Amino acid sequence: MTDWLSYSPGDFLMFGPDVYWRLFALQNLSLWPLPVFAAGTGVTMLGALATPGRWKLRVIWLALALAWLGSAHFIAARYVPINWPMKYAVWGFGVESALIVAAVLTGALLARDSRSGISRTLGIGLIAYAVLLHPLIGLGFRRAFDQAEIIGLAPDPTALASLGLLLLIRRSPLRAALSIVPVAWCVTSATTLLLLGEAQGWLLLAALGIWTIGYAADWRRSGVNRL
Numbered sequence: 001m002t003d004w005l006s007y008s009p010g011d012f013l014m015f016g017p018d019v020y021w022r023l024f025a026l027q028n029l030s031l032w033p034l035p036v037f038a039a040g041t042g043v044t045m046l047g048a049l050a051t052p053g054r055w056k057l058r059v060i061w062l063a064l065a066l067a068w069l070g071s072a073h074f075i076a077a078r079y080v081p082i083n084w085p086m087k088y089a090v091w092g093f094g095v096e097s098a099l100i101v102a103a104v105l106t107g108a109l110l111a112r113d114s115r116s117g118i119s120r121t122l123g124i125g126l127i128a129y130a131v132l133l134h135p136l137i138g139l140g141f142r143r144a145f146d147q148a149e150i151i152g153l154a155p156d157p158t159a160l161a162s163l164g165l166l167l168l169i170r171r172s173p174l175r176a177a178l179s180i181v182p183v184a185w186c187v188t189s190a191t192t193l194l195l196l197g198e199a200q201g202w203l204l205l206a207a208l209g210i211w212t213i214g215y216a217a218d219w220r221r222s223g224v225n226r227l
Contacts, residue, residue, distance in 0.1 A: 016196065023074075025146045025147045039151070060165070062100075062104055064158075068158060071152070071155040092184070093155070096178065120168055122211070126214075130157040134156065135150050183208065
């Protein structure tokens with residue numbers, strides 16, 4: 001019994017930090033030069049949000065749906081072999097992608113919230129972080145650049161960009177439904193990183209906290225407007 005008490009939760013993971021980060025290097029190498037294209041697409045998406053029209057929003061959302069499929073491929077090909085419960089995430093990512101496509105085809109995601117406010121500012125900030133800064137975060141933790149997490153190829157930046165984009169649309173049951181998978185993933189990923197002793201998990205939780213502030217502010221603003 002004493003031996004069991006000496007274990008920490010991280011000891012029950014079937015891999016260590018080096019193995020985990022190596023997964024991204026292998027993914028980037030095997031798909032090269034797709035990481036460059038994915039990063040460029042993310043930057044283009046961010047720029048298009050400056051003056052979004054309906055067709056731009058349609059392309060952005062469809063690109064995000066494709067990004068979820070790319071993230072599902074990473075989970076299935078790289079992560080599941082060392083962490084089998086992640087097979088359920090593959091299905092979740094597929095459902096998220098399908099819901100986005102269905103919502104775009106019905107026009108449900110094309111009605112942009114034109115009001116300015118804290119939710120929009122935080123949403124743009126989250127997208128910018130996911131596209132521009134998150135791939136470089138590893139350098140600050142002394143990891144190699146080939147281990148960069150790129151939107152569309154890695155789930156963390158894909159989830160964060162999704163949450164940011166969801167803050168830019170009108171509050172609705174659809175927005176709440178589309179938030180479930182990215183929020184669940186951020187919590188799961190942050191927990192895993194912290195169990196591995198990786199401080200990057202706190203950054204992920206901080207980003208999720210920022211999204212929560214934006215989401216709550218939107219609810220409060222809607223309530224004030226009804227008064």
